[in-house]
Amino acid sequence: MFTILENRMIVPNVFVMRVQAPEVANGALPGQFVIFRAEEDGERIPLTLADWDVQAGTITVAYLNVGRSTAKLATLRAGQTLPTVVGPLGKPMEIDHFGSVLCVGGCYGIASIYPIARALKEAGNTVICVMEARSSFLIYWQDKLRSVSDRLVYLTRDGTRGKRGHIGSLAEVIRTLPMRIDRVILNGCNYLMMRGSQETLPLKIKTLVTLNTLMIDGTGMCGVCRVTVNAETKFACVDGPHFDGHQVDWAEVTQRRKAYLPEEIIPLRTTRPF
Amino acid sequence: MEQLVKKGLDLNRRPMPKQPVEVRRRNFEEVALGYDAKLAMEEASRCIQCKKPGCVEKCPVEVDIPGFIQAIADGDFARGVRILKAKNSLPSVCGRVCPQEEQCEGGCALLKKAGQIAIGRLERFLGDWEAAQADLMLPQIAPPTGKRVAVVGGGPAGLTVAGDLIKLGHEVTIFEALHKMGGVLVYGIPEFRLPKRIVEREVDYLRRLGVKMVVDYVVGKTRSVDSLLEEYDAVFVGSGAGLPWFSEMPGNNLNGVYSANEYLTRFNLMRGYTFPLVPTPVKGHTQVAVIGGGNVAMDCARTALRMGAETTILYRRSREEMPARLEEIENAEEEGVLFRYLTLPVRCVGDERGWVKGLECIRMELGEPDASGRRSPVPVPGSEFFLPFDAVIHAIGNSPNPLIPQTTPGIEIGRRGNIVADPLTGKTTKPRVWAGGDVVTGAATVILAMGAARRAARSIHEYLTNPGEW
Numbered sequence: 001m002f003t004i005l006e007n008r009m010i011v012p013n014v015f016v017m018r019v020q021a022p023e024v025a026n027g028a029l030p031g032q033f034v035i036f037r038a039e040e041d042g043e044r045i046p047l048t049l050a051d052w053d054v055q056a057g058t059i060t061v062a063y064l065n066v067g068r069s070t071a072k073l074a075t076l077r078a079g080q081t082l083p084t085v086v087g088p089l090g091k092p093m094e095i096d097h098f099g100s101v102l103c104v105g106g107c108y109g110i111a112s113i114y115p116i117a118r119a120l121k122e123a124g125n126t127v128i129c130v131m132e133a134r135s136s137f138l139i140y141w142q143d144k145l146r147s148v149s150d151r152l153v154y155l156t157r158d159g160t161r162g163k164r165g166h167i168g169s170l171a172e173v174i175r176t177l178p179m180r181i182d183r184v185i186l187n188g189c190n191y192l193m194m195r196g197s198q199e200t201l202p203l204k205i206k207t208l209v210t211l212n213t214l215m216i217d218g219t220g221m222c223g224v225c226r227v228t229v230n231a232e233t234k235f236a237c238v239d240g241p242h243f244d245g246h247q248v249d250w251a252e253v254t255q256r257r258k259a260y261l262p263e264e265i266i267p268l269r270t271t272r273p274f
Numbered sequence: 275m276e277q278l279v280k281k282g283l284d285l286n287r288r289p290m291p292k293q294p295v296e297v298r299r300r301n302f303e304e305v306a307l308g309y310d311a312k313l314a315m316e317e318a319s320r321c322i323q324c325k326k327p328g329c330v331e332k333c334p335v336e337v338d339i340p341g342f343i344q345a346i347a348d349g350d351f352a353r354g355v356r357i358l359k360a361k362n363s364l365p366s367v368c369g370r371v372c373p374q375e376e377q378c379e380g381g382c383a384l385l386k387k388a389g390q391i392a393i394g395r396l397e398r399f400l401g402d403w404e405a406a407q408a409d410l411m412l413p414q415i416a417p418p419t420g421k422r423v424a425v426v427g428g429g430p431a432g433l434t435v436a437g438d439l440i441k442l443g444h445e446v447t448i449f450e451a452l453h454k455m456g457g458v459l460v461y462g463i464p465e466f467r468l469p470k471r472i473v474e475r476e477v478d479y480l481r482r483l484g485v486k487m488v489v490d491y492v493v494g495k496t497r498s499v500d501s502l503l504e505e506y507d508a509v510f511v512g513s514g515a516g517l518p519w520f521s522e523m524p525g526n527n528l529n530g531v532y533s534a535n536e537y538l539t540r541f542n543l544m545r546g547y548t549f550p551l552v553p554t555p556v557k558g559h560t561q562v563a564v565i566g567g568g569n570v571a572m573d574c575a576r577t578a579l580r581m582g583a584e585t586t587i588l589y590r591r592s593r594e595e596m597p598a599r600l601e602e603i604e605n606a607e608e609e610g611v612l613f614r615y616l617t618l619p620v621r622c623v624g625d626e627r628g629w630v631k632g633l634e635c636i637r638m639e640l641g642e643p644d645a646s647g648r649r650s651p652v653p654v655p656g657s658e659f660f661l662p663f664d665a666v667i668h669a670i671g672n673s674p675n676p677l678i679p680q681t682t683p684g685i686e687i688g689r690r691g692n693i694v695a696d697p698l699t700g701k702t703t704k705p706r707v708w709a710g711g712d713v714v715t716g717a718a719t720v721i722l723a724m725g726a727a728r729r730a731a732r733s734i735h736e737y738l739t740n741p742g743e744w
Contacts, residue, residue, distance in 0.1 A: 023491070023497065024496065027495070027496055027497065041544075041545060041552045041553075042552075042553055042554075043544070043552075043553045043554045043555075044453075044544075044554075068550075068553045069553050072553070083453065084453045084489075084490045085490065086451070086453075086490040086492060086496070087492070087496065088495060088496070089492065089495055216536060216539050216540065216544065216554075217451070217452060217461075219451050219492055219495075219675070219677060220516050220517050220675060220677065221461075221514075221515060221516060221517075221518070221535050221539070221672075221675065222518070222533060222536035222539050223517065223518040223520075223533040223535060223536055224532075224533075224536045226526075226527055227527075228527060233520075233526070235517060238517070238676060251628075252527055252628070255528075255529060255627070256529060256628075258529075259529045259530075259557075260555040260557075263549070263550075263555030263556070263557065264555060266550050266555075267549075267550040267553055
């Protein structure tokens with residue numbers, strides 16, 4: 001059992017949860033993920049680590065309340081427990097001195113890009129963080145991201161904060177920056193990572209994405225997370241979750257991601273509380 | 275033998291009651307119902323108590339089979355349990371899932387007369403009889419040795435090592451990656467063949483013996499083997515199956531295409547057959563293809579059938595070459611699983627939404643025997659044909675789990691990604707690390723993993739009590 005220390009809606013429908021899980025915190029590296037279960041007999045939910053504190057023995061994740069299982073997660077309060085917290089899983093993000101790195105986060109990706117940006121900054125890179133959202137009220141963790149970046153760029157669809165635009169304006173954002181970008185890292189929904197990769201392809205900038213495929217065990221046993229990268233089948237849980245965004249077969253990722261959309265809605269059609 | 279038959283030797287193997295076909299093909303309750311005491315005693319009384327028992331020779335964990343059979347015949351079930359459990363800590367499991375026809379029952383003297391003793395059913399009877407008693411008999415535990423052993427993986431191998439070493443007085447902790455103990459016994463083998471309460475019972479027995487169990491803990495990720503070695507005197511790795519194999523053909527990443535591991539895990543570990551009561555989603559498929567001819571293929575097909583799908587097993591050789599146990603093939607046939615032999619899928623065909631809609635297949639014919647002694651299938655040119663399916667399950671095996679090999683320096687890895695271990699002792703090339711089960715052999719059976727674990731436990735005990743050169 002793992003005790004929840006904090007679980008709050010930080011912007012509409014996005015939740016940040018902090019949990020006591022000392023062993024996971026102890027081994028955590030940027031870009032790795034954990035699997036939660038919200039209840040006994042519950043689904044195994046993979047979530048990218050957004051922060052951790054080795055001293056306090058805590059980990060932090062962000063999630064979007066979207067289906068039956070995240071809806072259940074959202075009902076939990078500090079002091080309650082999760083039956084499963086397992087990790088850290090997956091390979092960590094490659095951290096090195098690359099020069100100038102653009103870290104783009106949208107939705108829950110704003111949180112998960114944070115430890116990656118922090119590690120890149122510590123490795124001596126110039127870090128530029130881009131926060132992408134529909135509107136200013138969906139932006140969070142500005143202070144945390146500011147503390148690990150040399151420059152912070154806001155990109156909102158309605159222009160209520162920073163530049164008006166969306167992930168499809170990424171090439172333009174890059175062009176207006178005063179420095180050459182050596183690497184781009186995209187964290188967020190599928191669409192953001194796919195569209196962002198399309199933007200950087202003509203600019204020939206190495207682009208890494210953190211895939212959020214379906215998973216069950218998360219340890220290389222079930223194979224539901226398979227994805228075609230550079231014409232080869234990879235398992236996101238053990239070979240990834242980070243891949244070259246220019247080599248990912250996005251049509252396939254999108255199609256596989258949608259496999260259980262109707263089924264994820266069925267258990268929500270109830271008047272009983274979760 | 276002739277004389278024995280004349281003297282009234284009973285060659286009538288007592289059948290085990292089963293759920294009627296028309297009922298069981300629509301539920302997930304256990305198919306075989308087990309012997310009652312009367313049937314068990316009748317069956318046990320048929321045993322001729324060989325001086326040199328062939329059954330024991332063929333048992334991977336060397337159970338004193340004539341001993342426990344005699345106890346059943348005498349009606350002394352408690353004695354039977356003691357004899358059985360001296361060598362096998364998981365009798366209810368093995369009685370159900372061991373391939374007895376290749377092992378103990380294959381060594382029975384009465385086999386020649388087709389009257390071999392139903393050893394598996396008797397083993398199961400004793401295991402279940404014990405569980406039904408108010409008091410569980412706990413064996414004698416040796417005085418504490420002060421030695422600590424870490425076991426990686428809570429499947430058949432890990433549970434066996436733990437059971438053997440705890441009785442010898444060592445402190446044992448099992449680390450399991452999933453949220454339930456049991457490994458393949460809980461994620462793989464379906465409820466209708468091995469009810470999960472039986473696994474829970476066996477796991478609980480080990481817990482009462484003092485085995486510590488940590489679930490949700492991925493050795494190789496949460497903590498490395500090297501780090502465990504700082505705290506434990508010995509580490510046994512029984513991390514089991516890894517990356518599933520898919521037949522080499524285009525279209526395997528279409529929606530509706532599963533590995534057997536995924537399909538079975540959704541239904542067993544995650545209890546998908548009760549969806550939407552549990553939140554892990556499963557699809558309501560109508561026409562399911564299962565590729566492969568082993569026990570796992572039978573498990574997948576019989577699960578799909580119970581979910582209401584018309585289910586077909588596609589196998590590239592003929593019925594004779596199928597590696598599954600005959601009993602499982604017959605159960606599947608009775609329940610209405612369709613079989614297409616000499617059929618090789620060559621392409622998964624998808625619709626415009628990315629869902630599988632069928633398989634392009636080719637007819638095969640049997641040619642010369644290959645390395646395995648089975649006649650190898652050869653495609654018949656121009657015999658391609660199409661079969662419609664809305665789900666395809668690949669049940670053709672898997673490679674050993676890669677997490678420990680990837681994260682443990684100094685451990686020798688074989689060509690197939692397996693951990694290299696001495697077959698007699700389970701010792702790996704890394705000092706104080708033993709391994710056994712699927713992570714060493716690749717996909718095999720529960721009992722072979724248990725046999726390897728028993729030998730490793732013996733070697734670990736020797737090393738802990740008298741450490742020498744590695």
